[in-house]
Amino acid sequence: MSTRKPSDTYSPLYFLASVGAGGLTVTFFMWLMFWIPHPGKTVPVFEDIMAAFAAGNPATQAMLVIAMAGIAFFAFQNIKLLIWNLQRYTAWRKTEAFEKFAKTNAQSQMLALPLALAMAVNGGFIIGLVFVPGLWSVVEYLFPLAMVAFLAIGVLALKQYGAFLGRVLTEGGFNCAANNNFGQILPAFAFAMVGVGMSAPAALSTSATVAGASIAISTFFLMTSALIAAIAMILGLRSMMENGANADTAPTLLIIVPLLTVLGILMLRQAHGMGVHFGIDEGAGATLALTSKLLATQVAILLFGGLVLVKQGYAGRFLFGSENSAGSYALVCPGVALSVMLHFFLNNGLVKAGIVDKFGIAFWVITALAIAAQVAMVWLVLVLNRRHFGAPKHAATVPAE
Template identity: 35%
Template sequence: MKKTSTQLEMETTFSPTWFLKALGNGGLAVSFFMYLMFFIEHKNPLPTFSDLSRELASHDLRAVMVALVSGVILYFSYMYFYQLAVQLKRYFAYLKTDSYRNMLGTNDEITLMTLPLTLAMGINVIFVLGAVFVPHLWDYIEILFPFAILAFLAVGIYALKLFLNFFSDTLAKGNFDFVRNNNLGQMIAPFAFIMVSVGLAASVAMSHTKATNIFAFVTSVFFLVLAILLMNIKMLLGFKSIFKHGAHDEMTPTLWIAIPITTLIGITLIRLISGTYHHFLESSPNPIFLFIVLLTLFSIEVIFGLLGYTVMKRNNYFKKFVNGDQFHIGSYALICPGVAFVVLGLFFVNYGFIKTGFISKFSLTHWLLILPFVIVQLKTIQTLNRLNQKSKVLSFIQQKFD
């Protein structure tokens, strides 16, 4: 049977890694929500529509900031859902191709984990949109938490199914290609699981229903432990191949994948610790303890950030794949680390310096500490725009040759 142009395109250009295009937009939407989280006064665990309406009514500089940030959140949320729809359409077509069947049983099968990862991000985006744009949503939050838990569990079970199919086949047949494993792309699996864990942990920190707390706590810890275990395994195997064969040029952005995983581990721990103290010990966690936890995780991110940047500069990755005329879908792996570094950085400044009383909120020192993360965020958006322009050119060329 003659293949259609769509099937030919799927076989030559598509891989599940394209879901990173949606993931990056979702991450940016959530990262801008952090400004509302840490700069707007709110009585609930999260800033809600009523809090933002109050700020908008003030007609001062904060009103401008709230309006601007809300608009940016809306834009990147739209781009997330748009890209998710586009890539899902391509993905379902891809499942019918020989390329998909040939990919199964190889190292590349792990890229299927980008779908549950992106879906879990989508639940977070919906949560943010609800908090910011839906009036009185928090009045019904205890009813909504069980549905959020079920949604994250559904994604987690789907991710577990995909991973066990790949991992069990690899263990049974011993067909893992260590030569092609000279990158950290395999860590997409723990990335997906920790995204599920952090979503479940939200109910632990914010729900006042004990049954909801306990169930969310148990399931969140399960996926947290699974993510940490796999992170260590995949990282050791990846670095073994990298040391032996050198880092894969097109996949060197995966050296930064530890950054978003570490950020999500940090937020998960904060939510689990806070929920445990508030609901079971009826107290608040020691700010110095949280400062030490976040400082440790932030240090890990800086180390991996410097390592990945040095390697990518050495092999001219930015010159070729970001600023140059070469394009690889793996370049979208640059977006989540930038987003995650900003998110953990804002948590670190707030919990590590503000809540401990080391510096005053809205002081000059506070703004100076925030500035580097704003710069990283803007650079991340610039990189995303450049990659989007390149992918548009690629799509145009493909259409001309169809």
């Protein structure tokens, strides 16, 4: 029996374990965001939660306890896995394995580092809102600091992606046959995560200057992400049509789902800032149209990617079978993203447009779908963590490419 865990063979895709945990933190925050009052503020804070708990019935109180416990638990996992990755990543960069890795298509996987860092900062903001009393009174001072942090992460992402593009566009060597996946969209996801964090002040700040800077800078990351994703999707699909999808990296076929959720939230935040500070209010109809298009595209991508995963028997091999791949963590983000997008589609789209009554039967039916996706991803994270970080089992590890 093997004495090694799959995670003993390091891959930068393990940063996705941290990202997935951070995403689950967001899913629990959605409960607070849309289910409890937070008058005068775009998001709920500690005081709103305590007021809702004091005035709520037992069901409301239970919901608040579960939400806060979920946020705390997965935020801890987010930071714990980020620290583990940073330690392993630092040591891995000094090895011969890294030298070989940096000359392959997989070099772009290094963008999982800024992706995880940006997710951690976003998660940290949620922790502050939920657990720190009085935070809202000083939040305006925190926005510039957060923007500096996201800008630093964005510069790191640009540097890493620049190194990859600089190599393949001057030296060549990009293996188009091995690009039979959507792995090259990962950098777009990283830039999107930086952008959505950068856009937060646009939705939350009372300063037109801060909101304007937030909109301008986040737009750069929005467009950079969209350009990379569009090109990478075409190149990946071209290779898959000729060579078939790579079984090990097949979960990347679903990466567009979280990308769309993150970019969607980015655009909603920008639209809010435009309405509050610059008189450009597109209204509930525009929000409904945007969230509907994003959700419809996500469903189409899930059907496409799910078909390939089922045909390849991915779950039987990499979730319950003898093979392990760090890329399996790429399955968490799509489920998390679907849950979050369903909440925004329902609350910012259908409810505000007057199509669905808040807390009515239709409201809870759609909310149940979001919660089902959330619960499934909680289960998947626990399964993957046990397989990759738990007690060693006899299982072959598939190197990520």
